[in-house]
Amino acid sequence: MNYESQLLSDSAVVIDEDESRKRRRRLLLLGGGAAVLLVTAAAWISMRGDTAATPAPVAPAPVVTVLQPGQSTVARTVTATGSLAARVDMPVGVVGEGGMVTQVLVQPGDWVRAGQVLATVERSVQTEQGRSLAAQVEVQRASAKLAQAQLDRAKALVGRGFISAADIDQRTATRDQAVAQVRVAEAQLAEQRARTGRLDIRAPAAGLVLTRSVEPGQIVQAGGNALFRMAKDGEMEMQAQVAESDLAALRAGNGAMVTPTGSAESFAGRLWQVSPIVDPQTRMGFARIAIPYHSAIRPGGFASATITSGTGNAPLLPESAVQNDEKGSYVYIVNAKDQVERRTVTVGQVSAAGVAVTSGITGAEKIVTSAAAFLTPGQKVKPEALKAS
Template sequence: MNYESRFSENGEAVGALSDEDARRKRRRTVIAAALGCAAIIGTAGYFFSGGDEKAAGSAAASADKSMPVVTVMVPGTQEISRIVSATGSLAARREMPVGSVGEGGMVTNVLVEPGAWVRKGQVLATVERSVQTQQLQQLSAQINVARADARLAQAELDRAQALVARGFVSKADIDRKAATRDSADARVRVAEASLAEARARTGRLDIRAPEAGLVLTRDVEPGQVVSGGSGVLFRLALGGEMELRAEVAESDLQNIRVGGTANVTPVGTNLTFPGKIWQISPVVNPTSRQGVARILLGYDKALRPGGFASVNIVSGTAVAPLLPESAVLSDGKINYVYVVDAGDKVVRRDVQVGQVADAGVSVLSGISGNERIVLSAGAFLNPGEKIKPVLAKKQK
């Protein structure tokens, strides 16, 4: 039997092992080494077996991160008003020029200012009439003379008729006295007519409003001498009604109708006034290729005749998708949008746009409204590019 001796660190023997003990010790060492190798191999196999899956997942994650995130919308359809936009000048719907209709004279007083409301027949200015007043007094005195002559002629006729039965007055004398009486009555009527004529002419010296309305301009001052040839002294707007004379393109004239509604915005204000088309020009300017649509407006101090204004005329309604302007692109020839297909790829779709307004752009053809439309990043995308779409939140 073999023995193995163990020695201490200083070389002294501390005991011995038998052959059996040595074999057991070697077996345990081999088993431990085998187990260690198996653990190493298993660990390596675990890592190597999962490497491909992790690499694939990492590649997929990188590809997913490289796709652009793009906001899209599904517009649907809605009823959209067709709008014709135009510009034009404000004016009185019916402007009334007022001048002197009498023989004229020196203006003594002007009674109204621009912006004043006047009624029919109201005096706007007076003209000096001292001469006419003397003429009226003279004609009035002539009427008194004529009436006195008529009374005398009637009295003489009555006395003559009383003497006819006694034979003191002939029938011929009665006829002459009756004619004298009739002539005196006629002279009374002539004098009265002359007085009425003079009064009418004197009354025409006053410059009056022909109808109720708003005074727009005043071109006369006290001391000014006026006559029938003096031109326009006042301008009035009949009833204060205003209008916009909108210049509409020839192609748009076919789409508007008398009675159509419109919204008018004077330049320099943020005010909008409702109006109604009451007349459309039957002719088109051959130079500008435009016609005039006259839009009736109520009175407002912001509506100043001669001013400039823009107008949106409602020419009907249509059911169509409505997109924000950022979603509609153009290549210089045609408008288009980007549609996202079922595979999240970008597809170009040519469209025909309609009305462009603050609410957006109406699309007349090219899309149905049920597609996913790229909202605002179209300029940075290419057809066929795959994206990561995010649906935009609907605004309340």
């Protein structure tokens, strides 16, 4: 009995432990499920509450600076390119008989005065001829002096009856002939001296020597190639090629700014001649712009020019307001709804004051002056007037 009682007692203990273990497992499962439900419910309530309380965020409209430019007085200009040259290009060559060059006295870049000797030609033969003619002059003068003395003595004897009037007339004619021979000899001597003088190659006017194509020992002759080229008074010009449509707007006296290629400096000039013809092939004409001498102005070089042809009224914008793409130049304006609109424009003169717009806007619009490159047509913006600097 005791053994059976002990066995039953042990079995009861085992059964109680199993039941207790199962009960704890059920409680844990129930507790975990309840916690998950509570967390899910709390999250759902939180999300519903946030959605109802906070609206979706809206991006703010960008602030842009705008300007109403109005109308300004701007210069009308014509741009052109062309070559530089001496305004009066003077070729200097041999005007005498020619011969061998003995001296060259100037170099390209030298300034010379009118009549200054540039080079000399050998003249030994001409010098001797001059001496011979000078001697002939002396001979003729002696003959004239003798004829005058004979005439004077004859006149003293006329009253005594020793000399007839016919003899006086003969001696007078002889005297006059001798005087004439003196004049002929003097003229021949002067001619020879002039010929000899022409062997000096001289500057026809004051100016700047541009080129030299002669050396000592070279044989030169009249009618040959020019030995020197000069710019009269050093004055230069630009021979600007201008489109046919622009020639009509140009007049002699218009101001211009000339910029040689490779130079950062511009030079003030004045239009002095407008071509009366147009090339039928290129449809271009020449506008000649006079420029004072400067070392940067080199004949034969290339340059660009901006010619002022008059004045007019046009909106004037800062350069940052004008954009460019493959379609051309344009600006952005802000309409009454504060939306961006693209407006195609035609650009005129660009100066330190700004960019003149010749068509596309009237000047009453609100033009975007900054951040225009980041805008798109139709975009909402917040315009802010440009503050005067």
